[in-house]
Amino acid sequence: MTKEANIENLETINIIIAGHIDHGKTTLLQRLTGKWTDTHSEELKRGITIKLGYADTIIYHDAKEGYNREKKGTPKRYVSFVDAPGHEMLMATMLSGAAIVDAAILVIAANEGIKPQTKEHLMALQAKNIKDIIIVQNKIDLVTKEQAIKNYQETKNALKGTVGENAPIIPVSAQQGVNIEKIYEEICKIKTPPRHTEKIPIFLVARSFDINKPGTKPENLHGAVLGGTLKLGKLRVGDQIEIKPGLTIKEANQIIYKTIKTKIKSLHKGNYELKEITPGGSLSIETELDMSSGKADSLSGCVVSAPDKLPKIISEIKIKYTLFPEIIGSVSQTNTKVEPLKTTETMMLSVNTSVTVGTIKKLTNSVAELSLKIPIVPFKGENVGIARNINGHWRLIGFGKIV
Ligand SMILES: Nc1nc2c(ncn2[C@@H]2O[C@H](COP(=O)(O)OP(=O)(O)OP(=O)(O)O)[C@@H](O)[C@H]2O)c(=O)[nH]1
Ligand SMILES: [Mg+2]
Numbered sequence: 001m002t003k004e005a006n007i008e009n010l011e012t013i014n015i016i017i018a019g020h021i022d023h024g025k026t027t028l029l030q031r032l033t034g035k036w037t038d039t040h041s042e043e044l045k046r047g048i049t050i051k052l053g054y055a056d057t058i059i060y061h062d063a064k065e066g067y068n069r070e071k072k073g074t075p076k077r078y079v080s081f082v083d084a085p086g087h088e089m090l091m092a093t094m095l096s097g098a099a100i101v102d103a104a105i106l107v108i109a110a111n112e113g114i115k116p117q118t119k120e121h122l123m124a125l126q127a128k129n130i131k132d133i134i135i136v137q138n139k140i141d142l143v144t145k146e147q148a149i150k151n152y153q154e155t156k157n158a159l160k161g162t163v164g165e166n167a168p169i170i171p172v173s174a175q176q177g178v179n180i181e182k183i184y185e186e187i188c189k190i191k192t193p194p195r196h197t198e199k200i201p202i203f204l205v206a207r208s209f210d211i212n213k214p215g216t217k218p219e220n221l222h223g224a225v226l227g228g229t230l231k232l233g234k235l236r237v238g239d240q241i242e243i244k245p246g247l248t249i250k251e252a253n254q255i256i257y258k259t260i261k262t263k264i265k266s267l268h269k270g271n272y273e274l275k276e277i278t279p280g281g282s283l284s285i286e287t288e289l290d291m292s293s294g295k296a297d298s299l300s301g302c303v304v305s306a307p308d309k310l311p312k313i314i315s316e317i318k319i320k321y322t323l324f325p326e327i328i329g330s331v332s333q334t335n336t337k338v339e340p341l342k343t344t345e346t347m348m349l350s351v352n353t354s355v356t357v358g359t360i361k362k363l364t365n366s367v368a369e370l371s372l373k374i375p376i377v378p379f380k381g382e383n384v385g386i387a388r389n390i391n392g393h394w395r396l397i398g399f400g401k402i403v
Helices: 025-033 041-046 088-098 116-127 145-159 180-189 291-297
Strands: 012-019 053-062 066-068 074-083 103-109 132-138 169-171 202-209 225-232 240-251 254-269 272-274 283-287 303-305 314-323 346-351 354-364 367-376 383-390 393-402
Touching (some): 012 025, 012 088, 025 053, 025 180, 053 180, 116 145, 169 180, 202 291
Antiparallel strands (some): 202 225, 254 283, 346 354
């Protein structure tokens, strides 16, 4: 029996696929959704993921056929996946991805085991308070049964004391399509988080683009599109919205940020067009803005809300922070101690989907005051990822909260 899912009544969950480079995240995503998300020319050339990838699926369950995405049985979950890059230079991208999800799949290749970005991504999930984690022990087709058991034990040990401690570990071959239904089953067990639709809307922009094909007639042109997730509230077609920090404008050798006010022209969840969106799923907002203002992710990192509801943007920030004991994400060095923060040091901060660089002005009792290069929309208590430049690479060294 086939049932077309009514997605408006279907529980939705957002899941990031994280893990070390080449462990098979994008291959797994293709198995889970049917979509290959590495489409940018540089990604194709280098065979690695560079930008966040997006693909959705609906998981069905049938008493005889089990869990599937072939529309067999009853629709159980709408899932929006975000595919993270595993490359050590792209940690900031992974953190932006972690800001827009509820749960995670951590992919660990059985033939390689735990690697620096396995640990760094796990710490990022922990710091972002993502507790629902599924471990995929991938590439089991490349190892013997004994090696698979050994790798399983090593994984179990490495997860002890972390947020992944009680996570299910599923042996998988993404390439051969082995045990994919087990992943669906675990996804369906995850409780969808409470969705606060009555609150003031907060939409985090993770990407922005121009969806017009070359040669489109002017009357058929679409406005700039913002892709991301709705953390709180509801948005409807026709609503007035405000986007902050907004447009970046260069004026007399100074960069200024201009808040944008516009209206919602259309709303989308995956391939579905909706009149209203509520939290859950990868969503996009078509605005009345000129298509060029959304080009090339120029508005990613922004926050959208109802007019005059967002906090003032700030360039000075205070964060209460905790540093990790060791540098975990570096391939070139074995674990080394994280040195304390120093004044005048430049750090990379990741706040929601935005990434900024800040210079430390003052340090007192685990509170750092920084002056930021790109302003942020501050929400009190919001999580901030702190990265230090180590040998030319930004390594995650700790986390903080905006005070
Ligand atoms: N044998 C085998 N190879 C796999 C499996 N899954 C992925 N691969 C291969 O591993 C390589 C890397 O796969 P990707 O899916 O691009 O890995 P990734 O984790 O997305 O890599 P980044 O996005 O760059 O971090 C490719 O050559 C895949 O074909 C698997 O289950 N078995
Ligand atoms: Mg990939």
